[in-house]
Amino acid sequence: MSGDGATRAIQVLAGAVSGRVIRPSEPEYDAARRVWNGMIDRKPLAVVRAAQVADVAPVIRLASQHGLALAVRGGGHNVAGNGTVDDGIVLDLGDLRRVEVDAVKGTVSVEPGVTLGDVDQATEPAGLVVPSGVVSGTGLVGLTLGGGFGWLIRPYGLTIDNLLSAEVVTADGSVHAASESDNPDLFWGLRGGGGNFGVVTSLTYRAQQLGPQVYAGNLFYGRAKWAEALAAYAEWTADLPDELTSIVSLLVPPPAWELGDDRLLIIGFSWAAPHRPEVDELIGRLRAAAAPDEEVIQPSRWVEWQSQADGLFPRGVRAYWKNVALDHLASDVIDAIVRHSESLPRGIAIDIHHMGGAFARVPEGATAFPDRSARYWLNLYSFWADAPDDDDHTADPGRARRPGAKRARRAVRELPGQRGNTDRRAAAGACRLRTNQARAAHRAEAAVRPPEPVPAQPQRPRRLSPPAAPADCGQPRKQAASLWARPSAPAIGTRHESPPRPQHSTVRQGDRHAHRSGIHPPRV
Numbered sequence: 198m199s200g201d202g203a204t205r206a207i208q209v210l211a212g213a214v215s216g217r218v219i220r221p222s223e224p225e226y227d228a229a230r231r232v233w234n235g236m237i238d239r240k241p242l243a244v245v246r247a248a249q250v251a252d253v254a255p256v257i258r259l260a261s262q263h264g265l266a267l268a269v270r271g272g273g274h275n276v277a278g279n280g281t282v283d284d285g286i287v288l289d290l291g292d293l294r295r296v297e298v299d300a301v302k303g304t305v306s307v308e309p310g311v312t313l314g315d316v317d318q319a320t321e322p323a324g325l326v327v328p329s330g331v332v333s334g335t336g337l338v339g340l341t342l343g344g345g346f347g348w349l350i351r352p353y354g355l356t357i358d359n360l361l362s363a364e365v366v367t368a369d370g371s372v373h374a375a376s377e378s379d380n381p382d383l384f385w386g387l388r389g390g391g392g393n394f395g396v397v398t399s400l401t402y403r404a405q406q407l408g409p410q411v412y413a414g415n416l417f418y419g420r421a422k423w424a425e426a427l428a429a430y431a432e433w434t435a436d437l438p439d440e441l442t443s444i445v446s447l448l449v450p451p452p453a454w455e456l457g458d459d460r461l462l463i464i465g466f467s468w469a470a471p472h473r474p475e476v477d478e479l480i481g482r483l484r485a486a487a488a489p490d491e492e493v494i495q496p497s498r499w500v501e502w503q504s505q506a507d508g509l510f511p512r513g514v515r516a517y518w519k520n521v522a523l524d525h526l527a528s529d530v531i532d533a534i535v536r537h538s539e540s541l542p543r544g545i546a547i548d549i550h551h552m553g554g555a556f557a558r559v560p561e562g563a564t565a566f567p568d569r570s571a572r573y574w575l576n577l578y579s580f581w582a583d584a585p586d587d588d589d590h591t592a593d594p595g596r597a598r599r600p601g602a603k604r605a606r607r608a609v610r611e612l613p614g615q616r617g618n619t620d621r622r623a624a625a626g627a628c629r630l631r632t633n634q635a636r637a638a639h640r641a642e643a644a645v646r647p648p649e650p651v652p653a654q655p656q657r658p659r660r661l662s663p664p665a666a667p668a669d670c671g672q673p674r675k676q677a678a679s680l681w682a683r684p685s686a687p688a689i690g691t692r693h694e695s696p697p698r699p700q701h702s703t704v705r706q707g708d709r710h711a712h713r714s715g716i717h718p719p720r721v
């Protein structure tokens with residue numbers, strides 16, 4: 198489209214929506230085009246800040262009529278930068294942040310710009326939660342469309358496993374309800390298939406009872422104990438009740454934590470039920486198998502536990518993340534993790550999420566989310582401050598020059614038991630993922646096709662045959678690694694050190710002093 202044509206189209210748009218249309222000549226443009234990942238530097242023709250849900254359809258129609266690329270943005274946290282676009286239109290839904298809690302029905306409905314923190318704050322008075330992720334500024338709708346996992350994955354599954362219904366505006370500007378009974382194929386695709394089926398204007402979730410307090414904590418291990426702690430963790434996680442979700446982190450703590458400059462292994466957990474002696478016994482079992490150097494375990498407000506890591510993820514940090522699903526945490530995997538963690542540079546960290554529980558009980562094909570059988574997910578995330586370091590931290594092998602990025606990539610590639618890129622199982626996983634994506638697209642497209650003439654007798658919607666697996670599925674190939682299992686998005690995270698100030702106290706633990714910090718290190 199010519200520059201003049203696009204300019205005219207955007208003028209027309211400005212008259213058709215109630216929200217602001219911000220163009221490159223305007224002073225707010227630079228701030229409006231930015232997303233969370235500072236490495237993403239795209240220049241859209243305009244950013245439309247929707248002021249109401251009714252602004253969505255005119256933007257879609259205009260982009261479609263004029264062949265302009267459209268990026269949809271909620272919380273702006275997509276690490277790959279899918280929330281913005283060069284030479285197209287950004288539909289920014291971030292001002293639409295209404296949350297409706299129905300404590301009687303136990304449901305929560307949200308507008309498309311809500312963050313995880315908005316929802317946690319709104320549900321707290323009713324003692325309810327919507328299972329989501331671990332950094333409160335993340336957009337809930339974007340997170341949901343990719344699956345969504347966090348501290349409640351074992352008791353309640355992914356965020357999509359708690360989704361009841363959606364309202365979606367599709368490419369022709371028409372509005373569709375999606376649920377198990379309305380447009381079920383579209384609903385299937387929305388749950389883990391990414392954001393490509395239309396613009397979601399509302400989601401309704403089944404809320405779970407929890408809080409306002411949660412029993413949670415962290416156990417800290419110095420380098421000498423990593424192998425022992427990981428072996429103990431592997432054994433411990435073989436047999437845990439669903440209420441207990443845990444995440445291992447390997448990171449150099451930021452200076453404000455006052456835990457030194459060495460990389461630490463941290464086992465964090467949260468217990469999604471009222472505190473009972475059982476949980477102390479379970480933690481005691483882990484402690485007995487691998488005594489931590491320090492620990493902080495205490496009841497916390499759920500909203501605080503959920504936002505403990507926020508200060509570590511400031512908007513504008515440069516970020517690149519990878520992840521991989523693991524079948525096991527046996528000694529070969531532990532050796533690889535320990536070996537690589539010892540040599541990773543400061544800005545690269547690892548998380549290992551214990552999966553299973555309710556997450557694993559959802560049948561594989563019930564949603565578009567690709568892999569329910571993974572026992573653990575490993576996230577490797579890199580973060581840095583300066584643009585000249587971009588090449589060194591990104592995964593394009595031709596571009597990475599410094600050993601840090603190469604070591605990080607090798608660390609993921611060489612992990613035994615992973616469904617990554619080295620064995621037949623990985624190839625099957627990658628194929629399943631791509632097949633699921635193709636099926637999601639196919640089903641969603643079918644679901645929103647213009648209606649056919651109404652038959653004389655009402656019929657149940659017929660399921661369409663899904664596309665076959667991609668032709669190259671017999672060949673082992675590299676699995677597209679993605680953050681938190683979002684199938685379509687490149688992945689990896691970044692963590693930047695500007696944490697909140699800790700509140701310190703010193704507590705006696707056994708026969709020595711243990712440092713107690715008000716900060717709980719982050720998980721992502």
Ligand SMILES: Cc1cc2nc3c(=O)[nH]c(=O)nc-3n(C[C@H](O)[C@H](O)[C@H](O)COP(=O)(O)OP(=O)(O)OC[C@H]3O[C@@H](n4cnc5c(N)ncnc54)[C@H](O)[C@@H]3O)c2cc1C
Pocket residue numbers: 232233268269270271272273274275276278279280281290309329330331332334335336337338339340341342343344345346347391392393395396397398510680681683690721
């Ligand atoms: C600091 C940080 C912490 C994170 N923590 C977690 C975590 O704990 N658990 C987890 O599962 N993930 C986590 N993520 C990943 C996050 O869930 C995804 O990056 C997600 O895409 C972010 O959604 P958003 O709305 O903030 O992003 P945006 O960039 O605004 O949106 C991302 C994409 O989602 C789609 N989308 C968003 N809104 C809509 C809509 N209304 N309609 C249609 N499509 C839409 C679009 O494709 C859009 O490009 C984290 C990411 C970051 C940066």
